[in-house]
Amino acid sequence: MNEYRIMIVDDEPDILNLLEKALNIEGFYHIIKIDNGITAVNICEQNQLDIIILDIMLPGIDGYEVCKRIRQFSHCPILFLSSKNDELDKLLGLAVGGDDYVTKPFSPKEVAYRVKAQLRRAEYKNTPMKNQSMKIGQLMIDTQGCRVTKGEKEIELTAREFEILNYMAENIGRVISRERLYETIWGEDSFGCDNTIMVHIRHLREKIEDNPAIPEYIITMKGLGYKLVNPYEK
Structure with a gap:
């Protein structure tokens, strides 16, 4: 069992549970499920997270704003979920600090694999260079x-x-x-x-x-x- 801490932010309970199950299958068990943007920002500020799966359409503040606020104090990978398949929405997600973008409806297994890829990339980036x-x-x-x-x-x-x-x-x-x-x-x-x-x-x-x-x-x-x-x- 790995020790990665993952936060899923979505206002649909079915999606939260679906993604949690898919991540559990891949060996991820430290999952925090949040249904709104304000709480997500607060949780992220108080906890050391390894990756965030973030829906764009949220009550209160949307995913873009959540991402911008989180980027003020954290550089952990953020994977956007969206029901929009528009190229501009994807570019906006990347522009505000997102690392990847998945369109609904999605394969839970694909999301889990994208999470793995982002974690590997983050680990590679954070590994000190052995030699100059x-x-x-x-x-x-x-x-x-x-x-x-x-x-x-x-x-x-x-x-x-x-x-x-x-x-x-x-x-x-x-x-x-x-x-x-x-x-x-x-x-x-x-x-x-x-x-x-x-x-x-x-x-x-x-x-x-x-x-x-x-x-x-x-x-x-x-x-x-x-x-x-x-x-x-x-």
Whole structure:
């Protein structure tokens, strides 16, 4: 049994109970169920929570306002629930500080998996960097400055590419599945993630490999995922 503390905020008792049951099945038992925004803010201020599942349509103050108030003192992940499937509503939810957005009607299991993904991402972000820099073959990864050099040349990576490479470097030699990569870096469930990961890995190889067609650093483990290796330590 894990010790994560989860608060669910929704004014529909059936949804509160449905989500609690789905989370229990996945091993989450420290659940706080709240039916209004004001109480949710107060509870969050008085307790150390790991993630909040927050409905947008609430009595009193809505979920957007709840999120804004919570963000004044807490950075725990917030997953919005909404009956609206409008792109602007999703963008507003992210703009006020939300981390993910699920539209009703939803699969309780999907919500539970999204919760898991957000918790993994939060844990990864909060893990202190073991080293300020890591040398792997000719690659030098500056974890503080978010810079990568190969020999004397600096390699220009996007933020996402750097996160992927840095995560693989912290797990050098270990096989990492596409699903694990996506859920850790993107903080979302991994349904249909294969193409996204493949594209980013291809771009990384184009930038760090001498010959991307015959990679020496990022190795594909067929049917399993990828691993980063030091080509000089084979």
